[in-house]
Amino acid sequence: MPAMGKMRFCLILLLHIVIICKSANVDTISSDVKFKNVDRTIDIASQLVKITSKITLENSGKSPVKSFLLAVEASAQSKIAHISVKDANNKDLRVTETTVQGYNNVKFWRVELKETINAASTAAVTAESVFTKALQPYPTAIGQQEDQLVKYNGNLYIYTPYQVMSQKSNIIMNTKNIESFTKVKPFSQQDGAIQYGPYSNIEPFTEKELSVHYKNNSPFLTVTRVERLIEVSHWGNIAVEEIIEVEHTGAKLKGPFSRYDYQQDHHSGPASVRSYKTLLPASASDVYYRDTNGNISTSNMKVKKDSVELDLRPRYPLFGGWRTHYTLGYNVPSYEYLYHSGNEYLLKMRVVDHIFDDMQVDELVTKIILPEGSVNIKINVPYPVTRLPDSLHYTYLDTKGRPVITFTKANVVENHIQDFQLRYTFPRLLMLQEPLLVVGFLYTLFLCVIIYVRLDFSIHKSEHQHKE
Template sequence: MKLTQFVNIWLLFVTTVLAVQPFKKVWENTQYSRVIDVGKSFVKERHDIQVTNIDSEPAIQYLFGLPKHMSPDATLVVAIYATKDGKRALLKPQKIPVQDEDLTYFDLKFPYPIAPGSTFEFILSFMITNQMVPYPEHIPMEKTQVIKLNTYAYPLTSYDTISYSLDIANTKSVTELNLDDLPILFEKVENERSVSFVASDLIEGNTVYDFTFTYPRNLPLTYINYLQRDLWVSHWSNTLQLEEYYELTNHGAKLDKGFSRSKYMTESIANKPHHAITALRIPFDHSKALQYDSIYYVDKVGNVSTSQYYENELIIRPRFPIFGGWNYNFTIGWDYKLDQFVKQQDDEYIITTKILDGIQDSTYDKVNFTIYLPEGAELLDYALPFAVAEPTITNQYSYLDVESGHLKVTFEFENLVDEMKNLSIVIRYKYTTYAMLHKPLHAAFYIFLALMGLYVLKKIDLSIKPNEKSDKIESEEVEIIDKDEKSEN
C-alpha cells in the first residue's frame, strides 16, 4: 500500500471518529443559563453551564454548535472555569471537521477528566457581529429605530438540558416574532433592564429552532469597513507615533426621505439619542501618558475644528450627521514616549502595544496593523492573543533612510470589535548599537559631502570676464580705424 493511500485512509478514520464519538450523550446540562447582551452594535453572549457526566467512564470532551450563518461572524470564542485555588483559567474551543448543513461544531476539552456522576462548571462566551438588522430598513428621521435579531432558541448541543433560561440583556422591551412556533414553551419575565425566558420542560439534545425578536435601539450601528493603523518606532527621538485611517458606514436604519437640515435643527434631533452618528468617541489608554499637542484629526477636506480631547478621550464630530447607509472617512494621529512601551535587554527590544484603541461601540471588518521598526532592525518574534495569518514583512523608506528603509511588519485582522482594545500584540526585535549609529553617521557623511561640494563650487570662478589681450587688440584696431577715417577727411 502506498504511503499516500495509507494517509488518506487514516484521515478518513480520524474524521469519522470526530464525527460520531463527540455526539455520544455522555453529558447532561444540569443548569444552562444563556445571556444575550444587545446593549452594543454587536451581540455578546455568555453561557453559564453546569454539566454532569452521565456516562460510565470519565469524560473530558464537550461539544457545542453555532448556526452556519453565525459562525463566520463569531469572534473571541473562549471558555472560562474556576481552578481549585479560586482563580480563573482560560480554555480555547476548536472547530471540528463535522459535516452539517445547519451547524458549525466546536470541541471544548476540559482541563482534566470528569468522573462519572461528577459535575463541572464553566462559562462560554463569544461575540457575534453583523446580526443586528434595522426593522424596518427605512424610517423617518424622527422615528425610533427598531432592531431585529435572529438567533437560536435552545442550547445547540447533543446533550439533554434539565434547566434552561434565556435572558435578553440591556433592553426593557422585546417583541417575539415566532415564540408560538417553538415546541417547548417559554415563560416570559420582564425585568428592569432585561427580558427573561425560562423553559418549562426538559430540552432534548439536538433541538434546533430559530428565535427571532425585535427591540428598540435608537443608536447608530457604527461599522468600520477598513482601519489602517500605523505605528512608527523611533529610538533616536524616543517616540512612538500612531496614525489611524478610518473608513466607516452606519448600518442603522436608512431615511425614508431625503435629509432636511431645517427639520433636523428645529426638532433638536442632534441633542438626544439618535440612530445617526453625530459624534465618535475614541478612548485612549489611561495607563500611558499621551503627548497632547501631537493630536491631529483630518478628513479629505482638511483639518477639522470640531474635535475635542477630554479626559483621555478624543471626541470627533463629523461635518454632517451620518445616517443609515452613509459613509465617512478620516485620519487621526498622536504620539507617545517610546519608553512606555519598550523594554530593552542588550540589543534586543520587546514592544507591547494594543491592537486597537478603537471607536467606542463599533465593529471592524478589516484592520491592517502595521508597525515600522527602525532601519537596520531585525524582527525576531511576535505574540498575538489569537491566531492570524503570518505577517507581511517588507521595507518602507522614510526621512533620512539611506539603505533598506524602515522594517515594515503588517498584520491583517478581520471581524474585530471595540471591546478587543484591551488585547495586546508583543513584538521582539533586534536593534544593535551599530545599526542605531549607522543611519546618522551615513546621513552626516552625505551632508558632509554635500557641504564639501558646495564649498568646492564656491571656490571655482564661473563668472564670464573679457580677455585683457583681446581687449588691447580691439582698442588698437579701433584707433587705426579712427586714424584712417581722419586721413580720408
Template sequence: MEALPRLRLALVLSAVICFSLLERSSALSSQDLQIVNAERRVSFSFLICTYIISHNVSPSQFKPGIVENIGTPPASEILLAFPPTQVDHLALVKAAVTAGKRKKKSYSPLDVKPKEVFDAPNGAKYFTISLLNPLKVGESVTLEVLYTLTHSLEPFPLEISQSESQLVYYHDSAIILSPYHIKQQITFVKTPSTKVESFTRVDPTDRAGTELKYGPYEDRPPYSFSPTIIHFENNNPFAVVEELVREVEISHWGSLQITEHYTLVHAGARHKGVFSRVEYQSRPSFSGVSSFKHLLAKLPPRVHSVYYRDEIGNISSSHLRTDSRKSELEIEPRYPLFGGWKATFVIGYGLPLPDFLFESSDGMRYLNFSFGCPLAETVVDKLTIKVVLPEGSKKPYAVVPFPVEQHLETSYSYLDVVGRTVVVLEKKNVVPEHNSPFQLKSLDTQGQIPEHVLAHVARCAPITLLLNSIEQSSFKFIASPIRHDVFITLSSANNVSPMPQTSVSFVVAP
C-alpha cells in the same frame, strides 16, 4: 433575504456550564456528558448584545457522589455547537473554568479551537474546549464561554425617515443548541426599550416590561432547536467601521507615530427623504433619534501632537482629555450620521517610545501595543495594522493572543537606503473584546555595521579613498539605547583623503 442590509452587531455569549459525566457507554461521546441546569440572559446595549448562560448544579438534581465509575474514560474536551448560519459571523470564542461566586469568583482560561465533524446533525459546527484536568466519572466542572457574533440584527423596515424610530429583527433559539442533554434551562431577553412589536412564543413564555422569559424547559435532548424572532425598537447608535488602517511608525528619535484611517458607516435602517438640520437641532429628542454625531476614541496616556482631519482639512470639533492613566478624544464628524451615511477621516497622534519599546537580554526588542479599534462601541469589518520598523531591523514577527493574518512589506521614507520592514496584521470582524495588547519582536543589530550602510558609504567618492585604506582607518561607534543611532567616524591616518578627517553620520536601527 440576501438583499437585506445586515447590521454589524456584536453578540456576546457568556456561558457558565456545569457538566456531569454519565455512565452510559464505554466510549466517550456526547451521550457521556449532560448540562444539568442552564440560565441564559440576553441584553442589548449599543452594538453589543450580551448573553449570560449560567449552568448551576442543584443538590436535589445532581450529586457527584452517587455516580459510580464503571470504567468510562475521562473527558478532556467539551464540545460547543453553533448553527451553520452563525459560524461565518463568529468573531471571538473564549472559555474559562470558574470557581467561587460573585466577588470571590475566579477564572482559569482554557484553550478553544474549531473542530471538523463531518456527520454533525443539521450542519452544526463545533469548537472544542480543552479542560485543564480530565473530567472523571462523577466529577463536574463549571465553565464560562464567551463568544461574539457580527451581522446578527436586521433593520425592519429597511428605510425610515428622519422622525421615525428604528426597529430591528433579532433571530435566536429558545433552546440552547448543544450536543449534550440539557436537564433544565431558562432564557431571559432584555430589550433596550419597552416597545416590542412582536415576539415568538415557545410556551412557557412571559413578558414583563423590557424582559422576555423563555422557559423553564425540562429534559431537552441533544441538538434541540426552537427558532424565535423578536421585533423591537433599538435606537442605539449603530456605528460600524467598514475599514480601519492603523500605521504605527517607530521613529529613530524616540517617538511612536500613530496614523489611523477610518471609513465609518451608520449600519442601521437607511435614511429616506430630505434631511432638515433645523428640525434636527430644534427637536433633538424626536428627530434623528437613531443617528449619532459624537464618537469617543480611547487613546493611551501621555499622548501628544493629536490631530483629526479629513479630505477637506482639519476638523476643529474635537475635545481631548488626558491624565496619567488614559487619554480620551471626543470627535464630531462634519455632519450627523443617519442610516446608510458614511464618513472618512484620519486621527493621528504621537506617543513616547520608551513607554512601548523594551529590550531583552537576548538582544531582542519588544514593542507592546494595543490591538483593535480605539473608538468605543464600534465594530470593525476589516482591521489592518502596519508596524513600520526602523531600517535595519531583522527577523520581526508578531505575537497576538488570537488568530490573525500577518505578512511583511517594505516601505521607503526620507534618507532610507534599503527600505523599512513593515509587519502587516489583518483581521476581520473585530469587536471591543479584541482590544488587548500584542507584542512585536525584532532582532537588535546595535553595535554592528550593516552591509547596506557600508555599501552606501562606498558610493560616496571622498569616502571611497578612505575605504581603500580601511586597514589604516579607525572606526568609532556611538549607539543610543533609545534612538538606536550609529555614528560612523572615518579618520585617515595617512592623509589619503584631500581632507585631514571626514565624518559621516548614518541612522541605523535594529
C-alpha cells in the same frame, strides 16, 4: 522482492502519518457529557448581540472528562466574532476551533478544562460569545423623526451537541417598546426583558426560532475598514496613525434631511449619530484628527488617569446609509511599549484600539514599521489573523528600507483589543547610521563650498598678466 516490500511498508507508514496529521484537529462528541443546567443571558440592547451562558457540566460516564465542545449553528457562523470560556474561578480556558466528522455544517470549538471532571461529578463554566450584524432593521428605511425598529432572530435553545437537562433564557433590550416576540410557554415579560423557561430534556442540536421585534435607537456604526499604522523609532517615540472608514448600518433615511429641524428639535433623528467617544492610551500626545476637508475643530480631548478620551463629532450627523472617512494619529513614548536586552527587542502593543463603544469592524489592517536593519522578526498574535507578505517602507535617510509587518482580520469587536508581541533583532551600532549620514552629507557640502570658493573657474586672464 524485498525492495518492493520495503516500498510498500514505507507507503503504508506514510499513509498512517497523513491520516494522523489530518485527524489531529478532529474531535468526537462524548455521550458521557451532559449540560445539567444552562442559564443564558442574551443582550440585544446595542448593535451587538452578546450571549452569556452559565453552564453546569455533568460527567455521566465512568472515565474523567478533560474537555467539552461548544457549537454554533450554520445560520450564525458568519456572524460570530468572538467566543471565550471561563471556569468557576473566573480563569480563562483554552478554546480551540475544531471539527467533528459528519457535522460539516456546524462550527465547533474544543474547550480544555483546567481540572478534569470525575465520574458522577459536575463543573461550572461561563461561555461568552459576541455576534455582529445579527440585528436587522425592520423596516429598512425610516423618516427623520421616526424611531428605529430592529429584529433579532436566534435560537430559543442553546445549540449544543449534548443533552440539556434544564435551561432558562433572559432577553435584555432596555426598552419597553416591543412590537412582537416569540411566545413559547413558560415565558414572562417585564419592562425591558423577556424570560423563557425553564425547559427540560432538550435534545442535542435542537433549533427553534426565537424572534424579537423592538425599538433600538443605539448607534448602529460599523467601521468598514481601518488601517492601523505603527511606526517604531529607537529614538524614544512610536507614531500611531489610523485611517478609519465609518458607515451607519442601521435603517436608512427615508425622504429629505432637514438640518433646521435637526438643530431645533433634540429629539429629531433619534437613530442618528451626532458624536462618539474614542479612547487612546494614557500616554498619547500630539493627537490630530482630520478628514478630507482638513482638521476637525469640534473634537474635544479629555486626559484621564488610564486613557485619553477623544470626543469625535463628524462634520454632519450620520443617518442610515451615510458614511464618513477620517484620519486619527498620535505619538506614545517607546519606553512603555518597547523592551530590549542587548540587540534583542520586544514590542508589545494593541492589535486594535477602542474606536467607539460596542464597535464592530468589518476589516482591520495593522501595519508595523520597524527601524531599518531589523532582522529575525517573529510575531505572536493572541488570536488567528491573516499574515500578509512583508514589505519595505522608505523615509528620509533610509538606504535599504524599513521592514513592514502586515496582518489583517475580519469581524473585529472590542474583545479583540489585546496585545500582540513582536520580537526582532537590531544591531545597536546601526543607530549611528543616520547621524553619520547627516555628518557625511554636511562634510561633503562644506567641502564642495570650500573647493568652489578657493578655485578660480574664470576663462579670461587677470589684468596683471595682461600688462606683463
